[in-house]
Amino acid sequence: MPIQVLMPALSPTMTEGKLAKWLKSEGDKVSSGDAIAEIETDKATMEMEAAEDGLLGRILVPAGAENIAVNTPIALLLGEGEASTALDGAMEGHIPSTAPVRAEAPTSLMPAPKAAPTAPEEREHAGATRRMTVREALRDAMAEEMRRDPAVFLMGEEVGQYQGAYKVSQGLLDEFGPERIIDTPITESGFAGLGVGASFAGLKPIVEFMTFNFSMQAIDHVINSAAKTLYMGGGQLGSPIVFRGPNGAAARVGAQHSQCFASWYAHVPGLKVVAPYSGADAKGLLKAAIRDPNPVVFLEHELLYGQSFDVPEDPEWVVPLGKAKIERAGRDVTICAFSRMVHVALEAAESLAREGIEAEVINLRTIRPLDVETLVASVKRTNRVVTVEEGWPVAGIGSEIAALMMEHAFDWLDAPVGRVAGADVPMPYAANLERLALPQPDTVVAACKAVCYRK
């Protein structure tokens, strides 16, 4: 049976083309790989190569013919020892099938499965606690997890001998040695990529960014290498890694060193994004992040490192990712915030209380996946929401929450969702301008009064 030579698709977008020129004539011998014709596509003129050995038996589409659809037979090739009489009738039937076996696929966007927007269970902690700073809580989380699992290691700039640029890894080098507490050169893209590669091999790296501002050097590895590989590999290979470090507004360091990345990373499927507020959050969530088999972006806050809280001592105690916490109950308005803004929200709630408005303050703790269940339940009680974040307003976490409230709690809202965000400007240096650029308790109070229609 002669082989049909088909009009090839020579670019990702080509559906038809012009047969510009035959480079072989009927009767010529061709070997696989020989250029046999020139085809003009929508983009360029390209040579078409023979895929099989044989004799060019018959040309079916003459040179110069235009608009030849991809997969139209353009010539017949005779196999070794095949007589030319076989050419007649070669075109009957026997068009190679190219239509793929279609799975029952809807052609439009397929909605996400409805299952489980419910938040995970959280165990109430009843055991002993100890007063410590957020800085110490983070260090203890890492130390406990490193004792528990030899695959866990910490790497980053100044994490070892210097004891951490912000002293978060204090004492770890002494306990675990330089093989597991690794001082890196200043090479974010390199060590983030190295960490992801090590996680592919089953290690559990904690990669510290001195601050998240510098994670932009490495964002390609966070997103393209860590977040997407599980999906791209059909589940073959995951990346159990934690990227952590201080995020958000620091004090008086100017625009390049003072910025919130929550919304950037929260955009990415395949990542989890966590932003603790208290010492207990910091310890319990970091332990959960290290144990999690997925890449976790763990956003700390420099201005919280020195704050003290009561922190559970039990090394098996963790805070599940994806679970928000009601920090203060109230019936009049829900304020949701994360990281240091929880503190601002709590201060605002105190002054609102003095004016007879009882605010419920929700500490989101995990930004992705968001605990929609807790948010919606709260809004069903208060009927009003204000979001607070340090980041910019455009496509921010507040925008996402506003959309979610519309989708899940529209009928319970008595006012449009209020958003408080960082000013839509690069962070200024001057003390007065910096203060104006960041949400303050009084801005939150004003936003809450607005959604309560109170003066």
Added chain:
Amino acid sequence: MAIRPRRAKVDVASPSASPEALLGHYRDMLLIRRFEEKAGQLYGMGLIAGFCHLYIGQEAVVVGMQAAIGGGDSVITSYRDHGHMLACGMDPKGVMAELTGRAGGYSKGKGGSMHMFSREKNFYGGHGIVGAQVPLGTGLAFAHKYRKDGGVCLAYLGDGAVNQGQVYESFNMAALWKLPLIVIVENNKYGMGTSVERASASTELYRRGEAYGIPGRPVDGMDVLAVKAAGDEAVAHARSGKGPFVLEMKTYRYRGHSMSDPAKYRSKEEVSRMRSEHDPIDQLRRKLETEGIADEARFKDIDREVKAIVTEAAEFAQTSPEPDPAELWTDILLPA
């Protein structure tokens, strides 16, 4: 004071491969060649889409390097990865079915030509961002060292990728920590349409590790035995704890950069000269003939065997169903 190039000592003890090993190399290279030709054909039929970077012409590099490593070693490369996967022993059916985007593909049809992985064969992809596989590979080497498992990592990159900054971040860390990393620069003379001369201030790419004290060496990447010999030396170096090694494979891709490349940046004569004078498969075939290791009938047998494997792969790739729509939502996160 002039900088003296730190060239690794070249150990030219003539490589004494057994006839079986030579025939194995021949078969493996031919399998890649025929597989890629078939992929090109399926692309022409519209069964494969998007970016599809063929490896035709460069077969000796992966086949020679693979012969230099063992089962516990890891491999990582760029998007021009079909040859690497076949050399690692991955199933041609699963690779071809991934190219056609079917459920039977290595990534269930969700990765495509540039993104396949095999934990079983220690193949870690398949990466589409030029240069990104180098720090990732450095991480695999780091894991070998961390676990003290004696393994090495082969990280392949192109002559274009060698100008990415993260490559040098990796060189520095790999040398600093003496990681068992072998960096294989597949210099096929072009990064897309840009020749090495137009992209690289220094075109001796094997010397790119010098600033970090990493030994390097140029290799005739069209000669599978030269590749194997260089690979043996580099692997021995890395495995013995001396740190990374750079191999620059002088090679050539016959086809365009990807399927839609009209290849205007080089002459037809250049391509046909490489094909007729340096083809890695023809060269080995001549050696096998002159040394009386294989005759016409033996080559025919190998041809038939390879063709059958490729035909079976192509059939599987066309009959395997498209992924179930529900797969859209799987493999995003692992259960915690």
